[in-house]
Amino acid sequence: xxxxxxxxxxxxxxxxxxxxxxxxxxxxxxxxxxxxxxxxxxxxxxxxxxxxxxxxxxxxxxxxxxxxxxxxxxxxxxxxxxxxxxxxxxxxxxxxxxxxxxxxxxxxxxxxxxxxxxxxxxxxxxxxxxxxxxxxxxxxxxxxxxxxxxxxxxxxxxxxxxxxxxxxxxxxxxxxxxxxxxxxxxxxxxxxxxxxxxxxxxxxxxxxxxxxxxxxxxxxxxxxxxxxxxxxxxxxxxxxxxxxxxxxxxxxxxxxxxxxxxxxxxxxxxxxxxxxxxxxxxxxxxxxxxxxxxxxxxxxxxxxxxxxxxxxxxxxxxxxxxxxxxxxxxxxxxxxxxxxxxxxxxxxxxxxxxxxxxxxxxxxxxxxxxxxxxxxxxxxxxxxxxxxxxxxxxxxxxxxxxxxxxxxxxxxxxxxxxxxxxxxxxxxxxxxxxxxxxxxxxxxxxxxxxxxxxxxxxxxx
Numbered sequence: 001x002x003x004x005x006x007x008x009x010x011x012x013x014x015x016x017x018x019x020x021x022x023x024x025x026x027x028x029x030x031x032x033x034x035x036x037x038x039x040x041x042x043x044x045x046x047x048x049x050x051x052x053x054x055x056x057x058x059x060x061x062x063x064x065x066x067x068x069x070x071x072x073x074x075x076x077x078x079x080x081x082x083x084x085x086x087x088x089x090x091x092x093x094x095x096x097x098x099x100x101x102x103x104x105x106x107x108x109x110x111x112x113x114x115x116x117x118x119x120x121x122x123x124x125x126x127x128x129x130x131x132x133x134x135x136x137x138x139x140x141x142x143x144x145x146x147x148x149x150x151x152x153x154x155x156x157x158x159x160x161x162x163x164x165x166x167x168x169x170x171x172x173x174x175x176x177x178x179x180x181x182x183x184x185x186x187x188x189x190x191x192x193x194x195x196x197x198x199x200x201x202x203x204x205x206x207x208x209x210x211x212x213x214x215x216x217x218x219x220x221x222x223x224x225x226x227x228x229x230x231x232x233x234x235x236x237x238x239x240x241x242x243x244x245x246x247x248x249x250x251x252x253x254x255x256x257x258x259x260x261x262x263x264x265x266x267x268x269x270x271x272x273x274x275x276x277x278x279x280x281x282x283x284x285x286x287x288x289x290x291x292x293x294x295x296x297x298x299x300x301x302x303x304x305x306x307x308x309x310x311x312x313x314x315x316x317x318x319x320x321x322x323x324x325x326x327x328x329x330x331x332x333x334x335x336x337x338x339x340x341x342x343x344x345x346x347x348x349x350x351x352x353x354x355x356x357x358x359x360x361x362x363x364x365x366x367x368x369x370x371x372x373x374x375x376x377x378x379x380x381x382x383x384x385x386x387x388x389x390x391x392x393x394x395x396x397x398x399x400x401x402x403x404x405x406x407x408x409x410x411x412x413x414x415x416x417x418x419x420x421x422x423x424x425x426x427x428x429x430x431x432x433x434x435x436x437x438x439x440x441x442x443x444x445x446x447x448x449x450x451x452x453x454x455x456x457x458x459x460x461x
Contacts, residue, residue, distance in 0.1 A: 011037030167199035344368035
């Protein structure tokens with residue numbers, strides 16, 4: 001917040017000065033103030049408050065403001081004029097001095113001390129993941145926030161552990177200077193150690209130039225699964241902004257036969273609508289691309305339901321379930337996720353009871369409707385499903401009947417459904433058909449008088 005105020009300071013000073021003058025000086029002060037304000041807002045949106053405030057643009061903006069205030073017919077007899085001039089001169093000078101002291105003073109000495117500690121260290125974590133928890137590496141990360149240059153020379157060190165430590169300290173580094181990205185990419189390209197490649201691509205996750213992002217995409221097809229996962233995290237954490245540039249390469253990544261076991265892409269729940277549309281289209285295809293696209297969509301919806309959990313996120317997932325253009329298997333899988341989280345919107349679930357939707361989807365929707373209150377239409381859907389020759393559908397319907405209608409179907413309360421080809425599954429489906437053949441009541445399977453009918457278990461199914 002303070003960084004944003006400092007960056008917008010020159011524009012505010014000029015606009016404040018414009019109020020106190022008339023004629024041409026007012027037009028000049030207001031025009032330049034608005035221009036500086038727009039430039040500042042662009043830098044804040046494009047690079048973030050910390051990076052923008054640390055750039056030389058801040059000093060240039062204050063210099064322009066001081067020149068305009070000094071030359072634009074100032075009233076030197078006014079204390080307010082002196083206040084404006086002193087603010088426009090002293091603030092950038094103070095920030096420049098602070099920056100230089102941090103670069104050449106205590107921070108530099110602290111970095112040298114931390115680097116010496118790394119060079120003399122003998123014992124290292126056995127796993128790459130444990131490097132992040134090392135206090136010395138965390139301290140090095142804080143010291144390198146402004147400039148990665150002091151540690152980049154260590155990328156040529158013979159000890160692989162030192163290379164991993166430096167790259168871990170630079171993970172998701174916020175800003176890179178000229179030539180630094182190329183140095184990290186060179187280290188990642190010319191090493192046979194997967195942990196070094198993984199740490200290098202994660203260090204470059206915040207790159208902004210398209211050619212640098214394209215270089216990271218190559219590591220998503222790396223022979224090593226951990227490197228592929230790290231590259232996916234580095235590229236896709238900002239997928240809403242990058243998707244247009246990377247979509248064709250992501251398609252190639254998903255279609256790679258050697259990576260079919262990698263499963264879903266490691267993307268967040270913030271996939272853009274364009275990305276979701278592409279993944280849904282690719283999920284129809286056969287082979288690795290269809291399988292992994294489906295897994296990615298399911299993972300995205302799962303994270304949207306569990307981690308976001310907002311009404312907007314739930315509605316987005318529910319609308320995908322109700323969309324007939326989405327593949328049926330994908331709609332059923334997402335419907336299961338909504339049911340498990342007890343987040344299935346009632347109005348959408350009720351619409352899905354219609355005959356135009358896949359039978360399994362209708363069964364899941366019937367469970368969502370009956371979880372709130374008895375509904376004859378939902379019960380009729382379950383009767384139809386219980387008569388299906390598809391035993392998986394009949395088992396799903398039987399589980400909902402036992403859970404919400406308190407009809408004994410021979411299922412274990414709170415347990416998993418039996419295997420489709422098992423004897424127990426055959427018995428359950430026979431009970432379900434018997435129940436469905438009696439339209440006069442909700443229960444067609446007689447429950448013994450001495451049997452204890454289990455209460456509805458929200459953790460079941």
